[in-house]
Amino acid sequence: MSDIKEVAKRANVSPSTVSRVIGGKIPVAVETKNRVLAAIAELNYRPNIIAQGLKGISTKTIGLVIPNVRSLVFPAAIRGIEDIAKKNGYVVVLCNTDEDFEQEKFYIETLRSRLVDGFIFSTARAGAQNIMELETEGFPAVLLLRQLEDCVNAVVLDNFNSAYQAVKYLISRGLRSIGLINGPLELTLYEERFAGYKKAMAEAGLALPEQAIVHGIEGGEDAYLATKDILKTGVKVDAFFATNDPKALGAMRAVKDYGLDVPNDISIMGFDNLDFAPLLDPPLTTVAQPFYEMGAKACQRLISIIEEKKNEKPQIDILAAKVIVRGSVI
């Protein structure tokens, strides 16, 4: 790899001048500029990002902190992030924390000391000290999918309305006793989905089937067990609203295991529209989150923050979801 000196020599200018044409901010005589450009091309020169970074220039890399790549909600968002990053010459470092604050801290500490220009976090939850500190110190960061008070930049889903729409749809299909398989309420998003569900039920004058409502469910397996328990109870339920697709899947299996038919005996509504949703049997009716767009938007925002440096007011983007009708609701 050739360095800036070689380019300078070949173009017969000083390294300073080469640096100026690369930077593009400081005027350079057009004739000199062309000579430099030619030299750069001939030597296939690329500035050493590390050296630039040392000078306080950005390293053009952003840190993406998520709980786990294996969780199906992230890959699509990651694509959105990476596509935008690449378009702007950035590169992304992937960090899995397994919901562990210590690991999160580890990543923040090792990366912020210059390896990274900013962060995107999908790990926000009550008690996220590390993220808050970063934010108060003014280090560029945006939250994705998971929110944390209104004081930082974020792009999230309109969880309340999405859930509300989903349940309204269920009700419009004549379903009355609608159970809820929900995630941990310590995540704002599950609280909001719960609220949306309650609103739709209340509006329709429907009582909440308390015995068929559970929170704190983590994955498909958990949902499977919880749904079975509910069924054993003997409560009459017409439908289950599962607040994410893996939970819907678990619920569906439980219903089938119980000898009941989906959707003829019990309807199932999911949330997320993961890739596997259309492939299930029956194909899952669910709420589609615009993962790719959200990732792209978060990345775009981060990059503006990094590059403009104007401390623009923190802002929360709230995107809308959409119910996707397939075969799991009657």
Add this chain to the structure above:
Amino acid sequence: MSDIKEVAKRANVSPSTVSRVIGGKIPVAVETKNRVLAAIAELNYRPNIIAQGLKGISTKTIGLVIPNVRSLVFPAAIRGIEDIAKKNGYVVVLCNTDEDFEQEKFYIETLRSRLVDGFIFSTARAGAQNIMELETEGFPAVLLLRQLEDCVNAVVLDNFNSAYQAVKYLISRGLRSIGLINGPLELTLYEERFAGYKKAMAEAGLALPEQAIVHGIEGGEDAYLATKDILKTGVKVDAFFATNDPKALGAMRAVKDYGLDVPNDISIMGFDNLDFAPLLDPPLTTVAQPFYEMGAKACQRLISIIEEKKNEKPQIDILAAKVIVRGSVI
């Protein structure tokens, strides 16, 4: 963030000495060392990786180049990679290429100039010029899942034997006319799976049902269409061996659409054991690839190459898969 000078001042030594205790290679008087360590702790000092990188030291980051995070085979491998990376103080940059050589080139060029100490590639295929160049230049790189001649470091699956075992299992279940839904033969791994299939058939004295064998199938949708075409043909098939789970899923849907039952009319055998496999209806019998282990192993290898710098002989690790019996085979 404090720098090395502050630490030096506080410990009453020169920056060189601080650097030495950090490096740990060069002897430092135990008493001085303790003073330095104390200062580091008090100031919560962390060496600036970028500055270290400038000096030719590694940046402790590795580039992971894959076709697409959204493809279900990668997330598990990524976790393996990242876990090992983290354990060794490395961080990973994620690069999606969409199977496009230009994008691959872009990433290699922007990252190798110091941002990255080495690469893991899962994008190898015929004509992978960029990877070959890197390899001949001696830049640390290891291939994962997809292979490229025997001349570079790689960790891959024993595709031949895995397919062989899968088909043998099918045959052991009394199935005779076994169709094949295969991927593009330009990928070594599909060629090998095809070979394994043929060997098992030949050993059992079974003729290949030519009309029920297709190659070049990319995803579930493709597989769905291809399987339908085969069925329309009227050939009698007892089972389909799909060389990855998404293809199996497509085949399964086609069989069901055709009014046939899985597995009673036609059995389906997949390959990969993706997370959704056990959740299908019926749960998919398939071949489990040890994705996590392969990722971990590839990362471990890369790090040894980076750190030891002994040009150890390139080596190919070939891991075994295992057939997982579930409900889609009679």
Add this chain to the structure above:
DNA sequence: CTGAAAGCGCTTACAG
């Protein structure tokens, strides 16, 4: 065992 100096590849005031 330890310090002063040079240098990694760049950028950016400072002169001109």
Add this chain to the structure above:
DNA sequence: CTGAAAGCGCTTACAG
């Protein structure tokens, strides 16, 4: 518009 010099935060011969 352009060059020489200083400096970003480290490491590593070179002396001692």
